Amino acid sequence: MTTNNELLRIMERISNTTATDEEIIQFNIWCDSFRGTEQQVPGLEEIQSKVLARIHQTINRKKARIIPMYARRFAAAAAVILVVSAGLFYYRSLKFDQSLSDIAKQDIAPGSNKAILTLGSGKRIVLTGAANGELAKEEGVVITKAADGQLIYTVSGKDSNSSDFNTIETPRGGQHQLRLPDGTEIWLNAATTLKYPANFTALKERRVQLSGEAYFQVAKDGSHPFIVETDRSSVEVLGTHFDVNAYKDDAVVKTTLLEGSVKVLRGAVVKVIKPNQQAVSDGGGIVVKEVVADDAIAWKNGYFMFSSDRLDNIMSRIARWYDVDVVYGDESLKREIFLGTISRYEKISKVLRMLERTGTVVFEVKGNTVRINRKE
């Protein structure tokens, strides 16, 4: 019978690989002795999702250098600090256009961290990966780049009007992450615009406007409700994790909840949703569905994920991320259902080839256009 001290010593030797065979056997028996009784873990599914998200963050951090996330707390002060994670930045041009001749011969690269920040004054700042140190100083905004790639924006609260708004905008093929002074983290998908007050801390409500898609991790603050307004609904939360998909060219606005609880409002209609529920609002009212929340936020973890999605929905996501146009040789193809997962950071050919493996469709890429035909 092994004493507790002996066990601890064995565990130490196992950790540093100096354990003998006998010690490993003893440890293994000790572990196995716990088996046999059924163990209930409350909330296991939520835990599983949460941990998987963390794993993906760690993996993607190394793959595409998208995050680092700061765990700093911000003191409420006159200076409003915006932390925007830099990761993989590159600067093409203010119009974000692509050279067509390259693409005809080569593959189409996936999106990356690109955005434009417009201040209340109208001044536009293109976010770019320049050298470390101070990058720009514009009208009360000082932008510096820290050694680990983070871009830090400091806005002096004294100068800005409390009614001033800042806008951050990602183009097609872009994405970005930012952190508001209250600690709320927001991931913006491609072709997305987010408007938020410049002097956040002084207001009663934390109200932002969204067009496009963003994933929110709202810092808890019971006395200042966080509200996301879109053209067809608004979402009111106190502190929670959710995704809002509100592209103007989509028929509906979808709000998907991962953690916490939110109110979705459209005119006079108010619906409260729980985790793994999605509120869908169109011109009329709001419908609540049960969904796999992971699918809705897979983009923020760095991949496309569809559990039985129509091809046209899948292709519109691909089109925004790779900044391509899609042409259907056969309209009925739009309703074909696909299922699967693939990293967002692959070139487009890899994604399309995987869709082709189902034997249903065939793709042709010419310049910026993707043609889809039915496979004979």
Next chain:
Amino acid sequence: MESYIDLSDHELISLLKDGNVGAFDAIYHRHSAGMYKFAYRILKDEDECNDVLQNVFTWLWEHRHNLSFTSLQAYLYAAVKFNLAGVIRVSTRRTEILAEAPVITEGVEDSSLELKELMYLIRSFTESLPEKAREIFELSRNQYLTNKEIASRLGLSEKTVENQMTISLKKLKAHLGRLSFWSVLL
């Protein structure tokens, strides 16, 4: 894209080696609940178990190119056990955890595969060391010799042995990385 649910562990691993994230997720969804419950039975703490799960799967992804085992499930549970050793060692609740152990029963057959994988996991590190360093490391491990005794036996200075062990242990940390928990190593 096909449904990963229908693929065998073996097929999923094959895809995983190609960097297929969907396969990785499928492996996670297939095995993580069992692994978590197993760890929870022993640790009885959500945060610590979350760390174990995160460590093992992140490690799986990072080492996807050189995975080698007979049974994926046995391998995963072996990794969990290995990680548990490290977690319990440094846990502020270790006395509580150790006190919970049920009476040790003999002959728990079903984990012989896990034992094999656990041994392999632990041994594979020393197998990667250069000869002299390995000799020193194994003398320390198998025969419980002190640095002084090893130095005397191999005709080296005690300082050399100390340095070699330091380097080897640093390599070990790099190799087993997040699967091991190091508070004070040396």
